[in-house]
Amino acid sequence: MDLHRIGIIGLGLIGGSMGLDLQKQGHEVCGLTHKEETATRAKDRGLAQFISTDPKIIADCSIIILALPLPQLIHPSRDLLDALPTNAVVTDVGSVKKPIIKTWKNLHPNFVAGHPMAGTIQSGVEAGQKDLFVGRPWITTPDDTTNQHALSLVKELATSIGSKCITTDADTHDQAVALVSHLPVFISASLLKAVSNEKNNQLLTLAKKIASSGFADTTRVGGGNPNLGLAMAEYNNSEILNSIHSYRESLNQLEEVIRTQNWQKLEIELQNTKQRRSDFLDLN
Amino acid sequence: MDLHRIGIIGLGLIGGSMGLDLQKQGHEVCGLTHKEETATRAKDRGLAQFISTDPKIIADCSIIILALPLPQLIHPSRDLLDALPTNAVVTDVGSVKKPIIKTWKNLHPNFVAGHPMAGTIQSGVEAGQKDLFVGRPWITTPDDTTNQHALSLVKELATSIGSKCITTDADTHDQAVALVSHLPVFISASLLKAVSNEKNNQLLTLAKKIASSGFADTTRVGGGNPNLGLAMAEYNNSEILNSIHSYRESLNQLEEVIRTQNWQKLEIELQNTKQRRSDFLDLN
Structure with missing residues (x-):
């Protein structure tokens, strides 16, 4: 796929693992974390090239991956929403889709609901690992309003790190x-x-x-x-x-x-x- | 413990593993199997020194371990009962104790109800392995009628192959x-x-x-x-x-x-x- 500047919000198991894999694919990865301490550790671990607690870090990204826990996906912070570039493709990793779509369908024109599945019992900034998604399902749940270009891009991204794309409805x-x-x-x-x-x-x-x-x-x-x-x-x-x-x-x-x-x-x-x-x- | 001639009825996971461990302890082990085919394979695997489908094989044993599935422990064959030496200590490996005690309390004077716990998903004559019981519980469930000498001998046997002895009531x-x-x-x-x-x-x-x-x-x-x-x-x-x-x-x-x-x-x-x-x- 074309190379992108990709923003990852949250560098836990899912976000951190994606950061490692996407850098390997040649993308520029910008990581946004909540705490300074996490940012420092994420830099040490090389989870992204650019890492900050300042939402401005994602300003120039063309793809944004919301790798946050469910509550923060369903109730996103004002700061995060204000920082999202309008032209970027935005996707999430939440394990439940209906409430996330309900929140996001009016928040961003290029939102694609997604669920990359990868289970380990690890969590947090130490958990990210290479090749976590190889052979694992990455489900997208588009509806009539989903931007088809954005959907294709998310699927391309998923495939590039080894996931098996599955498309279904949120229900x-x-x-x-x-x-x-x-x-x-x-x-x-x-x-x-x-x-x-x-x-x-x-x-x-x-x-x-x-x-x-x-x-x-x-x-x-x-x-x-x-x-x-x-x-x-x-x-x-x-x-x-x-x-x-x-x-x-x-x-x-x-x-x-x-x-x-x-x-x-x-x-x-x-x-x-x-x-x-x-x-x-x-x-x- | 003193060396014994020990009969094992059934050479599946439990019986076969005991055969291997008890031989290592220096005992003479006699294995009784139902089918000729199993006897041949058990000989190849060295699960006991003497192996036969003829119940006479256990005639001179001082300890008998009934390593059979529950149905055969609860409804033992006439041939097996006739072959059990009256002076031997007899113990079983069944995972449910009340129905076995109900069957056996009047069948043999030196019966000790036991349950050595060791789980693998294997079964049959290929399943027996060394050191299966190390660190695992071996439960005995004596009652007022249990011969105390027989109980001590079973516990000694259990301890000798690495099991942790637990005594409780069948209920x-x-x-x-x-x-x-x-x-x-x-x-x-x-x-x-x-x-x-x-x-x-x-x-x-x-x-x-x-x-x-x-x-x-x-x-x-x-x-x-x-x-x-x-x-x-x-x-x-x-x-x-x-x-x-x-x-x-x-x-x-x-x-x-x-x-x-x-x-x-x-x-x-x-x-x-x-x-x-x-x-x-x-x-x-």
């Missing part, structure tokens, strides 16, 4: 992440809560001694960063509630099979779940 | 494994079932593309061997149903917090689940 996106990404957090947290609710201390003491890899894996995302879970629940609220509802139906159905001791049916159910997981994760 | 054992080992399977399977129940194909196609490590981890045990899940549900039935009940309460409580958008409370809940996981898995 489908938010429902799909609720099902496979947000719901697991609350399922997993509920297991930890069930353990916390247990009153029998002798049982708990033994349970702690024998909790093993199965427990560790099933509870991993429910024992993660509380702020991430909180942001999901707040900004993808109705989709998560729908997913929980559908999940409880499935739990009730399995419980009924166990309660009625219908082993033939349970065997079919467990064969199906095994097959479903293989299909979903391409383990076949 | 507590079965409830604890229901909570941290069996419940996760059905929670996890329910998530896969919720995905299977989803009717929106566009959503499913996207969900499959974006399902990532969080989904993979949360669904791992629910997408495992159907026979294991089936045996848990059948032989630890009431404890699993109790755990599902308690889990659903927790899920409902979290859902209520999300539905009423009580973010302060949700933050506390998610901080608690994070802390609970760290406590349980000694991550502090």
Whole structure:
């Protein structure tokens, strides 16, 4: 793709990793951070060529990537909005699209809603790493009002750092992440809560001694960063509630099979779940 | 410990691994397998010094380890029972203790109910490996009728191959494994079932593309061997149903917090689940 001057707002896991990859592609990268301390560390790590806490840093950029947490994407600061060049293409990295589109559709003419997916448990200025996006999905959720040139440019950018571009609508996106990404957090947290609710201390003491890899894996995302879970629940609220509802139906159905001791049916159910997981994760 | 002639019934993951470790300790190990084919392969792998499909192989053993799947522990074959030396100490490896004790308390005078815990996803004659039990719990669940000499010998055996001995009652054992080992399977399977129940194909196609490590981890045990899940549900039935009940309460409580958008409370809940996981898995 043509070389650009690219502004990245926020140099955490996503922004910092993009800074590293985009510099490697030959672009000029300007990073905007909130704190001086972060700016200093980001300079040390080489996350961008130019880094500042002053929004003026992005004045001449033709592409702006908003790599901020959900709350700051949904309630962007006045200073940031004032600093965005009107002619630039602006895209974001938020994991929920409908509330972000609601905020941004009237804020900038060249806004493209995006969600580059890349998970590590790291966060903050130390987290950025090279090649984080290789082979990972980068979803864009344009609508009728999206500038097609801006959309093409974002896809070109995504492809250039190895992402697989996926285009869908914001509704489908938010429902799909609720099902496979947000719901697991609350399922997993509920297991930890069930353990916390247990009153029998002798049982708990033994349970702690024998909790093993199965427990560790099933509870991993429910024992993660509380702020991430909180942001999901707040900004993808109705989709998560729908997913929980559908999940409880499935739990009730399995419980009924166990309660009625219908082993033939349970065997079919467990064969199906095994097959479903293989299909979903391409383990076949 | 003194050297013994030890019989192992079944040379899968647990039995095969014990065979390797116990030979290293200097014991004479006799393995009994169901099929000739397995016996041949077990000989090739050196899982025991003497291996046969004929129950007579265990005639002179002073310790017998029943390393069989739950159904065969709860409904042992006549041939096996007839072959057990009356003076030997007999112990088992079943992951549910009450139904096994119910079966065995009148079958052999020196029976000690045990549960060496060691998880890998492998099974069968190829699965046995050295040092599988090092640092892992080996639970015994004696009652008033248990022969104390036999119990001591089983604990000595467990310690000799690196296990951490835990003694508790069968009730507590079965409830604890229901909570941290069996419940996760059905929670996890329910998530896969919720995905299977989803009717929106566009959503499913996207969900499959974006399902990532969080989904993979949360669904791992629910997408495992159907026979294991089936045996848990059948032989630890009431404890699993109790755990599902308690889990659903927790899920409902979290859902209520999300539905009423009580973010302060949700933050506390998610901080608690994070802390609970760290406590349980000694991550502090």
